[in-house]
Amino acid sequence: MxxxxxxxxxxxxxxxxxxxxxxxxxxxxxxxxxxxxxxxxxxxxxxxxxxxxxxxxxxxxxxxxxxxxxxxxxxxxxxxxxxxxxxxxxxxxQEAARLEGSKGFMKDLCARHGIPTGAYRRFTDSQAARAYVRELGVPLVVKADGLASGKGVTVCNNHADADEAIDALLDEGILGEAGSEIVIEEALSGHEVSAMALVDGETALMLPSALDYKRAHDGDDGPNTGGMGAISPNPWLDEATEERIRREIIQPTVDAMKAEGRPFVGLLYAGVMLTDDGPQVLEFNVRFGDPEAQVLMMRLMSDLLPALVAACDGVLSTFDLRWFTETAITVVMAAQGYPWRYKKGEAIAGLQSLSGDQDVMVFHSGTAVGEDGHTVSAGGRVLSVTALGNSVSEARSRVYSAIEQIDWPGGFYRRDIGSEAVAPQPMRSAD
CATH class of the missing domain: 3.40.50.20 (Rossmann fold)
Incomplete structure (x- = not known):
């Protein structure tokens, strides 16, 4: 093909x-x-x-x-x-992609079809939005309705923060059309997990779990980013909870989209909060996560191409995928200053020395070929160094040993990806 x-x-x-x-x-x-x-x-x-x-x-x-x-x-x-x-x-x-393209559409779909999610309302008027903040109570979350490259979500712990976020989006228009409508929703508490599935319009084929790390610095400190690392499988997500998420969130969403005449075909990614009342949807993405895709592809034993074709052809009900049992860990190397201002065009050396290790793969994110033919940085997140191991400890050892062989003084990375998963406490089942 x-x-x-x-x-x-x-x-x-x-x-x-x-x-x-x-x-x-x-x-x-x-x-x-x-x-x-x-x-x-x-x-x-x-x-x-x-x-x-x-x-x-x-x-x-x-x-x-x-x-x-x-x-x-x-x-x-x-x-x-x-x-x-x-x-x-x-x-x-385009119609099915509204699951990610419009936060309001996603919440309304869940409300219409009984898919568990937090309380919310949609607003275009800032005065009405501020009134709802007082009604809902804090903490709460203010979201731009449209795509905002990760800049449209504000967690508010008091009324002043909420008013400021509302004013910035609706009155000042800092995100333009993406923020011309907003969603205000309750801030759910619990343990946040991700669930991903290949979908053919009717059938959802669940993929292995993964956990990503959004904060820029060790200890989950610093600003939110596009993702600074990932581990698969998620050490805290048990099979019973995964099945409950599939049964109560993923499959009902697939069914709802079909029922409304916009069948979903592709990768459905649900951000889920495991609350005391059970799993609830935080958001949907309509594509592979980054860097979750990196750890999943390292663990994939089957041929990816037939699986994607099966999704397009609507035959996932007779399809299955095989996965390596090893743990995969990705550590993102980013340019100093990311996610704010950062330099581009810095030389990166040492990558060739890693090419012979089948348990290590360096996936490029923001790179280009410099004038001398060597690799240079060309973005904020630049490299995703990924390794397999028979345990979390072995995978961590391999990935950080690989990073030490990369010569890029202008880069930084988290040193704690997967560290808390070396001997994780089992998560309480959601069943």
């Missing part, structure tokens, strides 16, 4: 790496890709959100399958445009 992957981050490198290993892949392209992806696929020079360019390339190169990595092109309708050409697309249509 002739395959086109859309995107240029660590998630897309992991997907390209897995797809390149498939004997069914005859040609593999990635737009725009990065320096690491160039070793797995032919890079194509157009941006991930350029729908016209994607359609033109797919027609020109007779693409059989498109795999869309980021959320923005999905929300903008790239799947719909490519499907009109007869291309199979792993990724939801």
């Amino acid at each position: 002739r395959v086109l992957v859309i995107g240029g981050g660590g998630r897309e490198h992991a997907l390209c790496w897995a797809l390149a290993a498939s004997p069914l892949t005859t040609e593999l392209y990635c737009a725009p890709g990065n320096a690491g992806i160039a070793r797995e696929a032919v890079r194509v020079d157009f941006k991930a959100d350029d729908i016209d360019a994607a359609v033109h390339f797919a027609r020109q190169q007779r693409i059989d399958l498109a795999v869309i990595g980021p959320e923005a092109p999905l929300v903008a309708g790239m799947t719909d445009a490519l499907q009109k050409l007869g291309v199979k697309v792993f990724g939801p249509t």
Whole structure:
């Protein structure tokens, strides 16, 4: 098959790496890709959100399958445009992608179909929003309705913080159209977990659990980021709780989307809070997480390509995937200053020394090829160093030993990814 992957981050490198290993892949392209992806696929020079360019390339190169990595092109309708050409697309249509593209739509869907989530209301008027803050009580969460690159969520512990967030979004318009409507919801307490599934419109094939680390610095300190590391499986998520999440959240959401005439095909990612009242949805993503994709692809034993095609063809009910039992850990190396201001174009050396270790993979996120032909930094999150191990301790040892061989003075990383999972306390079952 002739395959086109859309995107240029660590998630897309992991997907390209897995797809390149498939004997069914005859040609593999990635737009725009990065320096690491160039070793797995032919890079194509157009941006991930350029729908016209994607359609033109797919027609020109007779693409059989498109795999869309980021959320923005999905929300903008790239799947719909490519499907009109007869291309199979792993990724939801524009209507189905509203699960991530509109926080209000997602909450309303849950309310209509009895999918457990926190209390909420939607607002376009700041005065009405402030009144609801007093009614709901704190702590609470203020969210921009649209996509905001992780900048649209504010946890508020007092009325003043909530008023400030409301004013910034509705009155000052700091996020533009993405913040022209907001959702105010109760702040749920408990243990936050992620659940992911391949979905074909009817069937949800659950993937192994993973735990990601959002804070920039050790000890879950510092600002929120796109993700500084991940571990799979999640050491605190037991099988009974996973099954309850599938039964009460994932499958009902798939059924609800089909019932409303917008069947979901692609990767459904639920952020879930395990509360005293059971699992409740915090949010949905409509694509693989980053860096969760990196740990999952390292653990995947089966061929990825047939699984994605099965989702597109609606036959996941007869499909299964096999996974390595080892633990996978990803540690993200980011540019100093991320997620705020950071430098680009810094040389990164030592990557070649890791190429022979089958238990270690360096997935590129924000990299480019410098004038001298060597790898340079080109983003905030730059590398996702990933390792397998027979235990959490072994995986941690391998991943941090690998990082020590990378020469990049301008980078930083968390040193505690997976540390609390070396001897975790079992989570109380949600059943």
